[in-house]
Amino acid sequence: MRQALTATNDFVIKFANVNGSGSASANELFARSILRMGVPVSPRNIFPSNIQGLPTWYEVRVSEDGYLGRRGGIDMIVAMNPETWAQDVAEVAPGGYLFYDSTRPLAPNAFRDDLTTIGVPLTAICNATYSDPRQRQLFKNIIYVGALSVLLDIDSAVIETLFGEQYKGKEALIESNVQALRLGREWAADNLEPGICGLKVAARDKVGDRIFVEGNAAAALGCVYGGATVCAWYPITPSSSLAEAFASYCKRYRHDPDTGEARYAVVQAEDELASIGMVIGAGWNGARAFTSTSGPGISLMTEFIGLAYFAEIPAVIINVQRGGPSTGMPTRTQQADLLACAYASNGDTKHVLLFPEDPKECFDFSAAALDLADRLQTPVFVMTDLDIGMNHRMCRPFEWDDTRRMDRGKVMTAEDLEAGREFGRYLDVDGDGIPYRTLPGSHPSKGAFFTRGTTKNRYARYSEEGADYIENMERLLRKFDTAKALVPQPAVRAAAKPTRYGVLYFGSTSPSMTEALDRLEADGLHVDAMRLRAFPFPDAVRDFILAHDTVFVVEQNRDGQLRNMMTTELGIDPARLVAVLHYDGTPITANFILGAIRGGLAQYQIVPLERAVS
Amino acid sequence: MTYITKPKLHHPSLRKNSVGLTRRDYEGRISTLCAGCGHDSISATIVQACYELAIEPHRVAKLSGIGCSSKAPTYFLGNSHGFNTVHGRMPSVLTGASLANRELIYMGVSGDGDSASIGLGQFAHVMRRGVNLVYIVMNNGVYGLTKGQFSATADKGSVAKKGAVNNDAGIDLASLAILMGATFVARSFSGDKHQLVPLIKAAINHPGAAILDVISPCVAFNNHKGSTRSYDYVREHNEALNRLDFITGRDPIEAEYDPGSSVAIEQPDGSTIRLAKIAADYDPSDKAAALAHIQEKERDGEVATGLLYLDARPRDLHANLRTVRAPLNSLDEPDLCPGSAVLKEINAGLR
Numbered sequence: 001m002r003q004a005l006t007a008t009n010d011f012v013i014k015f016a017n018v019n020g021s022g023s024a025s026a027n028e029l030f031a032r033s034i035l036r037m038g039v040p041v042s043p044r045n046i047f048p049s050n051i052q053g054l055p056t057w058y059e060v061r062v063s064e065d066g067y068l069g070r071r072g073g074i075d076m077i078v079a080m081n082p083e084t085w086a087q088d089v090a091e092v093a094p095g096g097y098l099f100y101d102s103t104r105p106l107a108p109n110a111f112r113d114d115l116t117t118i119g120v121p122l123t124a125i126c127n128a129t130y131s132d133p134r135q136r137q138l139f140k141n142i143i144y145v146g147a148l149s150v151l152l153d154i155d156s157a158v159i160e161t162l163f164g165e166q167y168k169g170k171e172a173l174i175e176s177n178v179q180a181l182r183l184g185r186e187w188a189a190d191n192l193e194p195g196i197c198g199l200k201v202a203a204r205d206k207v208g209d210r211i212f213v214e215g216n217a218a219a220a221l222g223c224v225y226g227g228a229t230v231c232a233w234y235p236i237t238p239s240s241s242l243a244e245a246f247a248s249y250c251k252r253y254r255h256d257p258d259t260g261e262a263r264y265a266v267v268q269a270e271d272e273l274a275s276i277g278m279v280i281g282a283g284w285n286g287a288r289a290f291t292s293t294s295g296p297g298i299s300l301m302t303e304f305i306g307l308a309y310f311a312e313i314p315a316v317i318i319n320v321q322r323g324g325p326s327t328g329m330p331t332r333t334q335q336a337d338l339l340a341c342a343y344a345s346n347g348d349t350k351h352v353l354l355f356p357e358d359p360k361e362c363f364d365f366s367a368a369a370l371d372l373a374d375r376l377q378t379p380v381f382v383m384t385d386l387d388i389g390m391n392h393r394m395c396r397p398f399e400w401d402d403t404r405r406m407d408r409g410k411v412m413t414a415e416d417l418e419a420g421r422e423f424g425r426y427l428d429v430d431g432d433g434i435p436y437r438t439l440p441g442s443h444p445s446k447g448a449f450f451t452r453g454t455t456k457n458r459y460a461r462y463s464e465e466g467a468d469y470i471e472n473m474e475r476l477l478r479k480f481d482t483a484k485a486l487v488p489q490p491a492v493r494a495a496a497k498p499t500r501y502g503v504l505y506f507g508s509t510s511p512s513m514t515e516a517l518d519r520l521e522a523d524g525l526h527v528d529a530m531r532l533r534a535f536p537f538p539d540a541v542r543d544f545i546l547a548h549d550t551v552f553v554v555e556q557n558r559d560g561q562l563r564n565m566m567t568t569e570l571g572i573d574p575a576r577l578v579a580v581l582h583y584d585g586t587p588i589t590a591n592f593i594l595g596a597i598r599g600g601l602a603q604y605q606i607v608p609l610e611r612a613v614s
Numbered sequence: 615m616t617y618i619t620k621p622k623l624h625h626p627s628l629r630k631n632s633v634g635l636t637r638r639d640y641e642g643r644i645s646t647l648c649a650g651c652g653h654d655s656i657s658a659t660i661v662q663a664c665y666e667l668a669i670e671p672h673r674v675a676k677l678s679g680i681g682c683s684s685k686a687p688t689y690f691l692g693n694s695h696g697f698n699t700v701h702g703r704m705p706s707v708l709t710g711a712s713l714a715n716r717e718l719i720y721m722g723v724s725g726d727g728d729s730a731s732i733g734l735g736q737f738a739h740v741m742r743r744g745v746n747l748v749y750i751v752m753n754n755g756v757y758g759l760t761k762g763q764f765s766a767t768a769d770k771g772s773v774a775k776k777g778a779v780n781n782d783a784g785i786d787l788a789s790l791a792i793l794m795g796a797t798f799v800a801r802s803f804s805g806d807k808h809q810l811v812p813l814i815k816a817a818i819n820h821p822g823a824a825i826l827d828v829i830s831p832c833v834a835f836n837n838h839k840g841s842t843r844s845y846d847y848v849r850e851h852n853e854a855l856n857r858l859d860f861i862t863g864r865d866p867i868e869a870e871y872d873p874g875s876s877v878a879i880e881q882p883d884g885s886t887i888r889l890a891k892i893a894a895d896y897d898p899s900d901k902a903a904a905l906a907h908i909q910e911k912e913r914d915g916e917v918a919t920g921l922l923y924l925d926a927r928p929r930d931l932h933a934n935l936r937t938v939r940a941p942l943n944s945l946d947e948p949d950l951c952p953g954s955a956v957l958k959e960i961n962a963g964l965r
Contacts, residue, residue: 224952229713265713267935281713284697307700448692
């Protein structure tokens with residue numbers, strides 16, 4: 001028997017369940033209870049494209065150091081799904097723990113010698129306590145949370161408090177859940193050898209004021225705060241919960257207190273073509289509008305995106321990326337829609353992309369995207385992904401400045417027109433490439449124009465003149481250049497010492513990158529890091545790359561899409577950019593990044609200082 | 615393409631409506647469609663209807679898809695904002711526009727290719743959502759801008775100018791609209807302004823999804839030789855006709871006929887379509903009877919025209935969503951942003 005793993009506040013526990021068995025809320029309760037003890041956790045749903053019956057997993061990383069990326073490797077498996085038993089047991093690190101329902105005996109070869117096996121007769125306890133089959137199923141999950149709380153030293157009072165909050169006003173539910181929790185705790189206390197589990201949770205104060213929220217809910221809230229009034233969407237994993245969260249926040253905060261009437265409109269469209277069409281129609285007519293979707297939806301929206309670019313209509317598209325191409329991996333994560341979004345449409349286009357790293361930035365960037373779309377009169381993409389969107393993530397609390405005003409951009413009012421200001425829909429009055437627009441219905445005789453996806457002159461008249469076309473296309477480039485200064489700027493983390501090596505990354509790679517950078521630094525390997533937060537790339541990105549001999553470009557796709565954009569958009573020599581690509585659908589890990597960067601540095605004979613001198 | 619600026623000068627004796635505008639104030643640019651195109655006749659009836667209703671042109675938004683019909687909005691209501699969207703997707707853009715500002719009048723202009731072929735899905739869904747609009751299909755059964763291919767409303771058995779035979783069933787947009795939940799469904803003919811102007815006026819006043827399927831002969835490409843509505847067939851039944859006002863050449867085709875009667879319209883290529891106007895005592899409120907009436911006329915080789923179906927008390931999309939009276943695009947921070955205090959509460963609930 002190998003030495004059993006011991007760790008306090010630093011381990012990974014994975015729950016293997018059957019989809020639709022009610023495990024999700026129990027597992028979330030488990031994660032939340034640790035968070036309430038002041039210890040950072042990062043849970044991840046690993047779920048099938050299925051509603052009921054298929055295997056589903058919930059992986060909880062407990063990290064006192066606050067590392068929220070996927071760690072990789074499992075220290076304890078809660079094996080509740082016989083169908084995946086073999087693969088689940090095989091995945092546990094040597095010396096780890098196997099927690100299972102011991103009601104029915106299993107053949108000895110179902111176990112591993114190098115794991116500590118902890119059997120709790122969950123089904124037997126349930127059957128002895130409950131007669132209703134539904135209750136037996138649901139409370140089985142709570143009972144294992146109870147047993148685990150004893151094994152891991154999780155404070156039961158914390159869990160009971162959580163029940164109280166979750167079922168506020170439903171006393172019977174609180175009571176029955178507390179009872180199930182205690183059943184599990186009592187059985188474990190009475191029957192399990194004390195000290196059998198070397199993994200422990202100890203209360204700390206490492207969470208602070210941080211919140212625990214899914215990126216999709218955060219983005220939805222950002223749209224509420226940013227003043228979106230029209231949301232048109234079509235259900236698609238992993239974005240559906242975003243539009244639903246928007247509707248639910250609006251239900252709460254956007255109804256007239258007197259009349260009950262809605263200050264928003266949510267329409268579930270017949271497809272993604274219609275959802276983006278509605279967003280564009282609303283944007284054309286001066287309402288802030290957005291849609292949320294994922295890769296296949298973007299493919300369908302592409303023609304309309306070209307129209308919005310060329311006719312210059314504000315639109316916000318939140319793309320919760322999943323594995324592509326085609327239907328791809330609907331329930332897995334990737335960052336593989338960069339090119340599809342940056343250049344969506346036939347013809348020459350470039351679109352603004354924002355890359356949030358976590359729910360906090362989902363909130364911030366969604367609100368910002370609504371301003372940017374109005375200011376730039378163009379589609380703006382918020383490029384989140386499944387890893388951020390559909391998992392609870394600990395992040396800084398949301399903030400809002402009450403003096404902030406919506407930037408409605410260059411809209412010429414009836415007063416402006418009446419005052420005799422010249423109106424040419426595509427006239428570059430200010431030299432920033434952004435023209436003025438008028439909204440339908442503004443003025444009886446001035447400012448009306450025809451919006452079209454065909455070429456036109458500065459006064460919105462149909463034109464097939466080459467000169468008109470080129471002038472317009474050049475102005476659109478100027479406008480895109482203007483966007484550089486308006487989008488969120490990159491965040492730089494400089495290495496402790498000057499270095500010729502850099503790394504570029506973005507989006508959900510962030511927590512794993514932070515961990516990897518800490519470990520590189522601890523190893524004496526110095527790498528400057530830049531986190532991109534938007535396209536177009538501000539000049540600082542080019543400067544950063546040129547300040548280093550070699551820059552690792554870390555992304556979660558096969559083809560190095562960001563790296564491609566660096567070479568085409570910034571004219572960077574591809575030899576300077578080393579692709580670090582992770583694209584199996586699981587979130588990238590610090591170990592993966594470390595392996596790639598260490599390997600890359602070794603190639604350049606870069607070794608840690610300590611090792612070099614020893 | 616030619617763009618001739620129309621003279622803005624009006625004859626001082628032109629009659630003004632109650633908002634002080636003449637009929638000319640409702641016109642648009644000079645049409646670039648073929649001379650004699652039925653679509654121009656429809657544009658003229660839209661001008662007439664808006665003038666008679668004394669609508670302020672800037673309170674109308676004109677939206678269209680792609681095709682000959684979709685070019686038409688340039689040729690009426692020059693002081694209205696217009697939006698030539700993408701092929702077959704005007705309904706969704708119009709829906710979004712309507713959500714943004716419920717106070718404007720939304721006029722969707724489309725063709726048979728735009729609505730029945732590429733855009734059938736959006737056509738159906740805009741009807742079932744009850745968007746408050748006037749949806750005008752300029753229906754000629756043919757793709758004009760790409761030179762004469764069949765559209766989905768072409769008769770089964772029609773022969774195209776280049777000899778191809780249409781073996782696919784034609785889509786009847788009026789029946790489809792009724793089935794999809796449109797609350798005002800009418801059909802007319804581009805040359806019958808006496809029928810069309812009142813129908814457009816009624817459609818504008820209808821507070822829900824109103825569709826007008828307007829048969830509009832294509833002077834360039836429509837060819838119905840060999841169709842079930844052939845010229846010979848109609849000529850044999852000539853005595854049944856009420857009145858025929860048919861002008862050859864490139865002048866617009868016009869037709870006026872009485873309620874309850876039918877008329878044969880010869881198309882520019884010699885083919886014929888028979889229109890049957892609903893009788894004065896026709897009850898448009900009965901959905902099943904309306905569908906049956908369309909089917910019966912089709913069986914008899916005729917196309918039913920008039921206000922075929924009406925639900926006089928529709929609930930539109932805004933009513934279903936219970937949106938505020940004020941246009942959504944007019945709402946500001948106090949109406950929309952819950953503020954930092956609420957956000958603090960939300961944060962507290964997420965710990």
